[in-house]
Amino acid sequence: MKHSTPPSETDCANLEQSDLLSVDTALQRIRDALTPIQGFERCSLRDAFNRVIAEDVTSPLNVPAYVNSAMDGYAISGSDLPAEGTIQLQVIGTAYAGAPFDGKIQSGQAVRIMTGAMVPEGADTVIMQEQAEREGDNLTIHSGHKPGENVRQIGEDIAKDGVVLAAGKKIRGAELGLLASLGIAEVTIKRRLRVATFSTGDELCSIGETLGPGQIYDSNRYSLYGMLRALNVEHIDMGVIHDDPEAIRNAFTTASEIADVLITSGGVSVGDADYVKQTLDQLGQVNFWKIKMKPGKPLAFGQLDRAVFFGLPGNPVSVMATFYQIVQPSLRHLMGQDTTRPIRLKARSAERLKMRPGRQDFQRGILDRDEKGELIVRSTGNQGSHILSSMSQANCFIVLPADSGPVEAGEMVEVEPFEGLF
Numbered sequence: 001m002k003h004s005t006p007p008s009e010t011d012c013a014n015l016e017q018s019d020l021l022s023v024d025t026a027l028q029r030i031r032d033a034l035t036p037i038q039g040f041e042r043c044s045l046r047d048a049f050n051r052v053i054a055e056d057v058t059s060p061l062n063v064p065a066y067v068n069s070a071m072d073g074y075a076i077s078g079s080d081l082p083a084e085g086t087i088q089l090q091v092i093g094t095a096y097a098g099a100p101f102d103g104k105i106q107s108g109q110a111v112r113i114m115t116g117a118m119v120p121e122g123a124d125t126v127i128m129q130e131q132a133e134r135e136g137d138n139l140t141i142h143s144g145h146k147p148g149e150n151v152r153q154i155g156e157d158i159a160k161d162g163v164v165l166a167a168g169k170k171i172r173g174a175e176l177g178l179l180a181s182l183g184i185a186e187v188t189i190k191r192r193l194r195v196a197t198f199s200t201g202d203e204l205c206s207i208g209e210t211l212g213p214g215q216i217y218d219s220n221r222y223s224l225y226g227m228l229r230a231l232n233v234e235h236i237d238m239g240v241i242h243d244d245p246e247a248i249r250n251a252f253t254t255a256s257e258i259a260d261v262l263i264t265s266g267g268v269s270v271g272d273a274d275y276v277k278q279t280l281d282q283l284g285q286v287n288f289w290k291i292k293m294k295p296g297k298p299l300a301f302g303q304l305d306r307a308v309f310f311g312l313p314g315n316p317v318s319v320m321a322t323f324y325q326i327v328q329p330s331l332r333h334l335m336g337q338d339t340t341r342p343i344r345l346k347a348r349s350a351e352r353l354k355m356r357p358g359r360q361d362f363q364r365g366i367l368d369r370d371e372k373g374e375l376i377v378r379s380t381g382n383q384g385s386h387i388l389s390s391m392s393q394a395n396c397f398i399v400l401p402a403d404s405g406p407v408e409a410g411e412m413v414e415v416e417p418f419e420g421l422f
C-alpha cells in the first residue's frame with residue numbers, strides 16, 4: 001500500500017514495532033545459525049557432574065538384576081494366599097540383602113525377608129511384616145493380598161541394552177546415581193564450550209581501582225561470570241576494553257582465536273552501535289537486532305572469523321535478562337544439550353503492574369504463596385534496566401506479553417522462577 005499522505009504517528013509506531021524481532025524469532029534464527037560443538041572427552045563419573053553426555057549410554061545390565069523384595073516381611077508363594085480366612089505357614093529361614101536364602105520354598109512355607117534381598121526360589125510374593133502374625137516359626141496370613149505384591153521385578157527400572165541416558169542430557173545427581181547403579185565408571189561427555197567475555201565502555205573501572213568522576217564499577221563482568229559458571233563453560237574473562245577502535249578490534253580478533261563464543265556487554269545501543277558496527281563489519285558477519293523485549297532491546301548476533309558473537313546491551317539488568325532469555329538457551333544448544341524452555345507458572349499479581357504495550361516485558365518479581373497456598377507475585381519495585389538490585393531481590397521474572405497493558409491487582413500473570421534457570 002502506498003501512502004499518499006505522510007505517515008501518522010500511529011503508522012510510525014507500527015512501523016517501529018514491525019522492525020522488532022520477538023524473543024522466540026530471535027531464538028529460532030540463532031538456533032538455525034548454530035551447529036553444536038563436536039568435540040568430546042572421556043572422564044570418570046564424578047568429573048562428569050554438570051557436563052553434557054555426548055553419546056547415548058546403554059545399560060550393560062538389568063536393574064534390578066534379580067527379583068527382590070520391596071519390603072521387610074515374608075516371602076511366600078502367591079498360590080498359598082487364602083481367598084478368605086487365614087492360612088498358617090512355616091518360616092524356614094531368612095533372606096538378607098546381600099545374603100540370600102539358600103534353598104527353595106515349598107507350598108506351606110515362608111522365608112523371613114529384608115528389603116532388597118533376593119526373593120527365594122519358589123516364592124513370588126512378599127507380605128509386609130506388619131500384615132503378618134508370627135509366633136515362633138508359625139506365620140499367620142489373612143486374606144486380601146495379591147500374588148506378586150511387594151516384589152521388584154528384573155529390569156523394572158532399567159532394561160539391559162536399553163538407552164538409559166540419551167546424548168544431550170546434562171549429568172546431575174540423579175544421572176550420576178543412575179550410571180553408578182549400572183557399574184559404569186566412565187562416560188563420554190561433550191568438551192567444554194569456551195566462552196570469552198569483555199565489557200566495553202570508557203566509564204568502566206575494575207574492582208580495586210579508584211572511581212573517578214563519571215566512572216562506575218564494571219558489574220556485568222561479574223554477573224556474566226556467575227551466569228556462565230552456572231552453565232559450566234570454560235570462561236575466558238578479557239576484562240574491560242575501552243572505547244578505542246584499535247583496542248576493540250584487537251579484542252575481537254583475540255577472542256575469535258581463543259573462544260567458541262564471545263559475549264560482550266555495552267556499545268550496541270543507538271549511541272555507539274555504528275562504532276562497534278564498523279569494527280565488526282571488518283571482522284565478520286554480525287546482525288544488529290532490536291528485540292521486542294524489555295529490558296534489553298538492542299542485541300548483536302553473528303559470526304566473527306571463528307567465534308559466535310553475542311553483543312549484549314550495557315545496562316546491568318538488560319545483560320541478565322537477554323542472557324537468560326536468549327544467550328543461555330543458545331549456549332546450551334551449542335553445547336549439544338537438550339534444550340527445554342524454562343517452566344512458566346500462573347500466579348496472582350498482588351499489586352498493579354505498570355506496563356505499556358510494545359515489547360514482551362520481563363519484570364522482576366517475588367513469588368510466594370498466600371495464606372490459601374496459592375501462588376502470588378509482587379514486583380520488586382523500580383523496573384529500570386539499571387536497577388541491578390531488582391535481579392537480586394527477585395526470585396522470578398514476571399513475563400508480560402508484548403500486547404499487554406497494565407496488570408491490575410488480582411489478575412493472573414505468567415512467572416518464570418529463577419530456580420532452575422540459574
Ligand code: AMP
Nearest residue numbers: 199201218219220266267269313314315
Ligand atoms: P551502553 O549499552 O554501552 O550504551 O551502556 C548502557 C548503560 O549501561 C550505561 O549506563 C553504561 O554505563 C552501563 N554499563 C555498560 N557497561 C556496563 C558494565 N560493564 N557494568 C555496569 N554498567 C555498565
Ligand code: MG
Nearest residue numbers: 200201266267
Ligand atoms: Mg557504552
